[in-house]
Amino acid sequence: MPISKRDLEFHVGDEDGTATTIFHDFNKAAGFAVSRSASTGLTVHVDVVAWTKAAARRWGGDASVEVYEADPEASVHERIVIKASALGRVA
Numbered sequence: 813m814p815i816s817k818r819d820l821e822f823h824v825g826d827e828d829g830t831a832t833t834i835f836h837d838f839n840k841a842a843g844f845a846v847s848r849s850a851s852t853g854l855t856v857h858v859d860v861v862a863w864t865k866a867a868a869r870r871w872g873g874d875a876s877v878e879v880y881e882a883d884p885e886a887s888v889h890e891r892i893v894i895k896a897s898a899l900g901r902v903a
Contacts, residue, residue: 820867823859823888826852842894849896856896862889 822841825832826848835841841858849856862868868880868889879889 819863820870821861821863823861824848824856825859826854826856828854842892845892845894846896849894850898853897856894858892858894859888860890860892861887 818836820836822835822838823832824835824841824845833841833844835844845856845858848854860871862871862876862880865877865880865884868876871889872879876889
């Protein structure tokens with residue numbers, strides 16, 4: 813999903829509430845989130861922040877625009893929760 817513009821942000825944080833890292837590219841945010849979760853064992857979330865109607869459309873089409881229009885002041889448009897584990901060698 814090559815979504816990348818300045819009015820659409822992906823805020824990656826974890827359940828401990830440590831520092832949030834902001835990305836403008838979903839693939840980079842998702843990769844970072846999986847890596848952080850696998851290395852720390854924590855559940856990590858990616859908060860999708862759509863600052864404009866156009867950003868909401870790029871993220872999820874007409875359905876996302878409806879969500880955006882219902883509450884354009886919402887800080888998080890959508891939250892994706894990631895829990896990754898490294899299981900070691902597989903024989």
